[in-house]
Amino acid sequence: MEWLHILWIVLGIALMFFLNMRYKLNAMLALLLAALFIGIGEMVSIAAGWIPGDSITLGSLLMTIQNGFGSTLGSLAIIVVFGAVIGKLMVDSGAATQIAQTLITTLGLRWVKISMVLAGTVFGLAMFYEVAFIVLAPLIIAVAHEAKMPFMKLAIPAVAATTTAHSLFVPQPGPVALVDAYHADTGMTYIYGVPIAIATVAVTGWVLPRFLGNLDYAVPAIMQQDEEVPADRRPSFLVSILTPLIPAIIMITATIANIWLTEGTLAHDVVNFIGSSPVAITIAMLAAFVLFGTRQQRPFSWVMDKFEEAVKAIAGVVLIIGAGGALKQVIIDTGIGDFIGSLMTGTSANPYIMAWLITVLIRLATGQGVVSAMTAAGIISAAVMDPATGAMTAGIDPALLVMATAAGSNTLTHINDASFWLFKGYFGLSVKDTLKTWGLLQLCNSLVGLGMVLLFSLFVG
Numbered sequence: 001m002e003w004l005h006i007l008w009i010v011l012g013i014a015l016m017f018f019l020n021m022r023y024k025l026n027a028m029l030a031l032l033l034a035a036l037f038i039g040i041g042e043m044v045s046i047a048a049g050w051i052p053g054d055s056i057t058l059g060s061l062l063m064t065i066q067n068g069f070g071s072t073l074g075s076l077a078i079i080v081v082f083g084a085v086i087g088k089l090m091v092d093s094g095a096a097t098q099i100a101q102t103l104i105t106t107l108g109l110r111w112v113k114i115s116m117v118l119a120g121t122v123f124g125l126a127m128f129y130e131v132a133f134i135v136l137a138p139l140i141i142a143v144a145h146e147a148k149m150p151f152m153k154l155a156i157p158a159v160a161a162t163t164t165a166h167s168l169f170v171p172q173p174g175p176v177a178l179v180d181a182y183h184a185d186t187g188m189t190y191i192y193g194v195p196i197a198i199a200t201v202a203v204t205g206w207v208l209p210r211f212l213g214n215l216d217y218a219v220p221a222i223m224q225q226d227e228e229v230p231a232d233r234r235p236s237f238l239v240s241i242l243t244p245l246i247p248a249i250i251m252i253t254a255t256i257a258n259i260w261l262t263e264g265t266l267a268h269d270v271v272n273f274i275g276s277s278p279v280a281i282t283i284a285m286l287a288a289f290v291l292f293g294t295r296q297q298r299p300f301s302w303v304m305d306k307f308e309e310a311v312k313a314i315a316g317v318v319l320i321i322g323a324g325g326a327l328k329q330v331i332i333d334t335g336i337g338d339f340i341g342s343l344m345t346g347t348s349a350n351p352y353i354m355a356w357l358i359t360v361l362i363r364l365a366t367g368q369g370v371v372s373a374m375t376a377a378g379i380i381s382a383a384v385m386d387p388a389t390g391a392m393t394a395g396i397d398p399a400l401l402v403m404a405t406a407a408g409s410n411t412l413t414h415i416n417d418a419s420f421w422l423f424k425g426y427f428g429l430s431v432k433d434t435l436k437t438w439g440l441l442q443l444c445n446s447l448v449g450l451g452m453v454l455l456f457s458l459f460v461g
Contacts, residue, residue: 004051005042008037008041009038012037012038012041013034013414013415016415019034021431027323027415032323032326032327035326035327036061038327038330043061067329069325069326072321072324072418076318076321077322079134079277080130080134080321081318082284083130083135085307086135086243086281087135089288089293090288090292093234093235093298094235095235095243096138096141096240097142097146098236098237099143100139100145104147109147113153116157116158117158119158120132120136120157120161121161121162122165122248123135123162124161124165124166125166125169129419131248132166133423134426140154150217151217153209153215155427156215160205160445164445168197168410174369174409178406181377181381182401182402182405184398184402188397188398189399189403192400196407204441204445217428217429220426233297235295239291243287246280246283246284251275251277254272254275257275293306327415327416328416331416351396351404352401353454355376355377355380356404356405356453358376359411363413364414367415369409369410373406373409397456397460400456400457403456406449407445410442411446412442413442414435414439415431420434
């Protein structure tokens with residue numbers, strides 16, 4: 001009766017949706033109740049002998065929820081909050097408007113989408129995903145305002161580009177881990193990945209929105225400019241575009257420096273401390289205080305007012321992300337990844353489809369892109385690689401296997417994914433509209449990625 005693992009997860013997620021959408025219960029509370037429901041279901045099933053596993057007590061379940069909540073906020077809270085502050089300063093200093101007007105004046109309305117896709121791609125390659133999204137969001141709103149178009153028509157292609165670049169390409173952690181797991185050639189992953197990314201963003205950004213109906217959502221409160229900033233009081237275009245890119249510049253510099261630095265030395269420790277996501281975004285925020293605030297002849301009290309406004313606006317999103325982490329941890333601790341993997345092994349299905357499907361199922365269950373990719377990689381590599389030599393089974397291209405698994409990790413996500421709540425919170429959407437926009441753009445990304453992998457496999461493996 002191990003299918004009860006799946007049943008409790010499905011019922012728990014359904015409970016969350018029901019409480020949030022039917023009774024408008026706060027999403028954080030609904031998530032915590034869903035986590036508790038799933039954990040108690042597992043506890044009862046194990047105690048009754050219906051499913052195997054280590055016994056769960058109410059105390060250990062509480063610890064799991066606390067650990068999931070705390071570990072998620074521990075890694076994301078500073079990034080999300082400080083990123084929101086940078087975004088608020090960009091909006092209210094006129095920096096976002098400056099970037100938007102410059103892009104439109106230089107490139108014209110015809111190229112607005114493409115310019116935002118390119119920005120999303122660069123951010124997705126260069127930054128931690130949450131940082132990339134937080135920097136991109138105010139630009140999307142500002143450019144859409146200047147272009148007099150619904151912001152969601154820009155958000156879908158831009159975010160699609162960010163998530164695609166982040167999931168497919170080294171040096172992001174997921175692709176790096178997959179290249180190592182499958183012993184793939186990094187250069188070949190780029191050769192396959194570039195056309196896959198182009199096709200993915202083209203379909204998701206230009207075709208999908210035509211089927212989504214009305215996308216004219218109200219501008220979210222956190223992205224609304226308090227007052228129009230005259231052109232002579234705005235930061236220059238160069239300052240406006242480089243300031244939010246400071247985290248990327250720092251992290252890329254640290255990555256390059258590590259090529260020559262010896263691990264364990266003081267220089268290595270200092271560079272990697274400064275190059276970590278929390279420190280890099282803190283430096284960017286402090287720079288924004290000056291470049292978007294005091295340097296523009298604004299008092300420091302103005303900067304602190306914007307800081308407090310941003311923190312208040314994003315606090316609810318942060319707590320929801322923490323609750324999503326609690327739900328994720330309960331699900332992970334049930335061993336759902338291993339169970340799904342055991343269901344899929346021993347079949348003769350196409351290895352690329354298998355890699356994609358296992359990753360999708362684990363991503364749906366856990367809400368974790370890197371976790372789902374690495375879990376699937378462990379299952380698939382055991383089936384297609386010689387354990388003694390590490391050689392891949394003849395006819396299977398390791399780089400394509402990386403692409404298939406990465407496409408699976410970049411798929412439809414829901415309430416147990418921090419990025420789902422980030423998209424919802426920043427753009428001020430309901431759960432239903434977040435599923436319609438974020439959910440479908442992710443699903444489209446994943447399906448197009450798999451389709452391209454299968455097309456390439458006809459010719460190379």
